[in-house]
Amino acid sequence: MSFVSGVGRWRASLWIEWRIALRFLADNPLQTLLISVAISVGAAVIVFITALMTGLQTNVIERTLGTQAHIRIEATRQHNIFSQTPEGQYVWALESPRAQRLQTINNWQEVRDVLDQHPALNAVSPLISGPAFAQKGSARASIALMGIDPERYAGIIELEEYLQEGRFSVGASDVLIGRQLAEDLGLRTGDKVRLDAGDNRQVVMDVAGIFEMGVRELDSRYVYTDLKQAQTLLDLPGGITILELKISDVFTAEYWAQRLTKLTGLHVQSWMESNGQLLNALSSQTMTTQMIRVFVALSVAFGIASVLAVSVVQRTREIGILRAMGSTQQQILRVFLLQGGLLGLAGSLLGVLVGYSLVQVFNGIEGRLFVIRLQPSMLLSAILIATAAGVVAAMVPARRAAKYDPAVAIRYV
Amino acid sequence: MSKLQRFTDRADQQVVLQLDKLNKIFNTGTPLQNHVLHDISLQVSRGELVALVGTSGSGKSTLLNVMGLLDVSSSGELRIQGQLVQGMTEQQRTQLRSESIGFVFQFHHLISAFSVLDNVLMPLMLRFGKPSAAQVEYAQYLLGEVGLTQFMHQSTNRLSGGQQQRVAIARALVTRPALVFADEPTGNLDTQTADEVFSLFERFNVEHQCAIVIVTHDPRLSARCPRTIRLTDGRIVYDGASADLPHLFASPL
Numbered sequence: 001m002s003f004v005s006g007v008g009r010w011r012a013s014l015w016i017e018w019r020i021a022l023r024f025l026a027d028n029p030l031q032t033l034l035i036s037v038a039i040s041v042g043a044a045v046i047v048f049i050t051a052l053m054t055g056l057q058t059n060v061i062e063r064t065l066g067t068q069a070h071i072r073i074e075a076t077r078q079h080n081i082f083s084q085t086p087e088g089q090y091v092w093a094l095e096s097p098r099a100q101r102l103q104t105i106n107n108w109q110e111v112r113d114v115l116d117q118h119p120a121l122n123a124v125s126p127l128i129s130g131p132a133f134a135q136k137g138s139a140r141a142s143i144a145l146m147g148i149d150p151e152r153y154a155g156i157i158e159l160e161e162y163l164q165e166g167r168f169s170v171g172a173s174d175v176l177i178g179r180q181l182a183e184d185l186g187l188r189t190g191d192k193v194r195l196d197a198g199d200n201r202q203v204v205m206d207v208a209g210i211f212e213m214g215v216r217e218l219d220s221r222y223v224y225t226d227l228k229q230a231q232t233l234l235d236l237p238g239g240i241t242i243l244e245l246k247i248s249d250v251f252t253a254e255y256w257a258q259r260l261t262k263l264t265g266l267h268v269q270s271w272m273e274s275n276g277q278l279l280n281a282l283s284s285q286t287m288t289t290q291m292i293r294v295f296v297a298l299s300v301a302f303g304i305a306s307v308l309a310v311s312v313v314q315r316t317r318e319i320g321i322l323r324a325m326g327s328t329q330q331q332i333l334r335v336f337l338l339q340g341g342l343l344g345l346a347g348s349l350l351g352v353l354v355g356y357s358l359v360q361v362f363n364g365i366e367g368r369l370f371v372i373r374l375q376p377s378m379l380l381s382a383i384l385i386a387t388a389a390g391v392v393a394a395m396v397p398a399r400r401a402a403k404y405d406p407a408v409a410i411r412y413v
Numbered sequence: 414m415s416k417l418q419r420f421t422d423r424a425d426q427q428v429v430l431q432l433d434k435l436n437k438i439f440n441t442g443t444p445l446q447n448h449v450l451h452d453i454s455l456q457v458s459r460g461e462l463v464a465l466v467g468t469s470g471s472g473k474s475t476l477l478n479v480m481g482l483l484d485v486s487s488s489g490e491l492r493i494q495g496q497l498v499q500g501m502t503e504q505q506r507t508q509l510r511s512e513s514i515g516f517v518f519q520f521h522h523l524i525s526a527f528s529v530l531d532n533v534l535m536p537l538m539l540r541f542g543k544p545s546a547a548q549v550e551y552a553q554y555l556l557g558e559v560g561l562t563q564f565m566h567q568s569t570n571r572l573s574g575g576q577q578q579r580v581a582i583a584r585a586l587v588t589r590p591a592l593v594f595a596d597e598p599t600g601n602l603d604t605q606t607a608d609e610v611f612s613l614f615e616r617f618n619v620e621h622q623c624a625i626v627i628v629t630h631d632p633r634l635s636a637r638c639p640r641t642i643r644l645t646d647g648r649i650v651y652d653g654a655s656a657d658l659p660h661l662f663a664s665p666l
Contacts, residue, residue, distance in 0.1 A: 016539055024526060317522065318526075321522045322535070326511020328507045
């Protein structure tokens with residue numbers, strides 16, 4: 001019974017608190033407008049910088065992962081094994097590390113089939129990769145010979161998208177080469193090129209097409225052919241050296257790499273491991289952005305707090321009147337908390353609008369490097385956080401207002 | 414003595430306000446300690462109209478604040494409609510204030526951000542939230558009674574001093590309080606307006622049977638109250654029928 005009436009009273013009183021809060025804000029339009037503009041500038045900066053950084057990082061990661069697999073599985077690396085030392089004896093050994101010769105992944109078809117069933121993996125592509133030379137006339141260039149299964153490889157790198165001329169074909173006599181290599185060797189589509197993998201394993205092939213991935217290292221070194229031809233050239237009949245994998249959430253790559261190490265016992269490496277410096281750069285960028293956001297948010301919160309502190313003093317007498325008219329301390333508290341929240345809400349709504357427009361302007365610039373995509377969830381969370389920050393900022397002035405002695409406040413001039 | 418007799422009879426009726434040896438000391442325990450109210454004991458019954466007079470600094474306003482639950486006493490007992498105030502929490506005092514007490518101040522103290530009607534409704538809205546049709550109707554009736562129906566939806570800034578004070582009276586009465594405290598309600602009004610405003614107090618006192626305690630400096634007005642309480646240096650020096658006030662105290666100053 002008392003609980004029900006308590007709830008009823010709470011609901012009933014919140015109505016008048018909304019009214020008083022709105023009236024107080026509307027009663028001082030200039031102050032309300034100025035602080036709202038200040039809040040909206042802050043919110044716009046936060047929205048824009050967040051969107052910009054997210055866009056930039058997404059773009060960098062997309063570009064990086066556009067030309068490499070998320071996870072690579074290679075054969076277990078070879079290392080020296082010593083014969084057991086008899087008990088009670090010590091052996092001094094000078095060891096030179098084992099050279100890693102090209103070796104196939106054992107039972108790779110079975111590993112592939114197991115991985116195909118794995119729910120976390122979107123694509124599994126066997127690959128044989130080894131060093132060779134490309135030769136035209138007397139010009140030679142060192143290359144990375146890549147034997148691929150074109151259908152499966154498309155799940156890792158959309159090679160066909162990077163194709164600039166010729167046709168997408170790898171086979172017994174067809175190779176795809178990078179733009180840089182084509183320039184270095186003066187090759188055009190349809191030309192012949194000699195591939196030499198050493199030990200007299202040579203073959204002359206047709207340049208079926210020329211691709212450009214935008215990464216110089218790849219464009220000058222990668223030469224694609226099919227699995228069988230590469231296996232023959234690299235003298236690994238039936239073997240592959242790498243299984244490339246793609247997953248849905250790129251940032252879980254490290255986690256899955258460790259899981260797959262345990263599952264397969266092979267040498268597994270995630271893109272995050274092989275791109276440590278990039279990730280490091282991205283995370284320090286994120287930290288910088290985060291700091292800017294925190295400081296902007298702080299200055300906005302202090303802005304709200306100071307405006308409300310002034311407002312509390314200005315309205316001392318009115319607070320005294322309200323107390324004399326029977327308002328509780330909690331009601332006064334909530335009136336000012338609501339004002340803080342409303343200022344945060346109004347300011348951030350405006351700010352989100354401005355931030356959105358800034359992003360549109362940015363996206364409209366000719367020759368921009370990337371497109372910023374604004375996520376509605378980000379805008380929503382910006383509004384929610386600003387509103388909550390407004391309420392928190394209002395805490396100190398609101399408590400002060402609630403603690404006013406009505407007998408004194410009412411005489412305040 | 415007949416008037417005193419009648420006075421005693423009234424005290425036997427329903428007592429709405431009772432003070433017993435009430436003291437108020439400011440800045441207790443500091444060099445600035447200031448004993449403002451000394452052992453104040455008095456009773457006010459339903460429907461009484463009481464003038465509270467005294468020189469400035471005699472403690473009238475402090476007494477009014479304590480009786481109106483805007484301030485707390487240092488010692489002694491205060492009962493509003495039989496409820497002992499000492500020992501109540503701030504929240505309980507606020508609730509008792511909003512249920513039983515109406516205020517009218519010298520500087521009317523309206524809230525300019527709200528319309529005249531909303532100002533009158535404010536005590537009800539603070540207590541019950543969105544006002545019911547019946548509550549709005551009653552507020553409109555009170556505004557009609559004080560002659561301000563046509564200003565109902567205007568801002569209070571556009572009213573004259575006398576009009577604003579009449580809004581404040583309507584506001585004080587809207588909760589149908591048992592007690593109304595008025596702190597120099599006519600203090601900054603001209604004589605004619607003061608008379609009109611005072612007439613309203615007299616009328617509502619009779620019609621609504623609420624007890625009204627008015628602090629006033631105006632001897633003409635205090636003489637119109639049946640009972641006068643005179644404070645000097647924080648002590649009651651006279652409490653009785655206004656007509657019997659000794660000549661010595663007739664001047665409020």
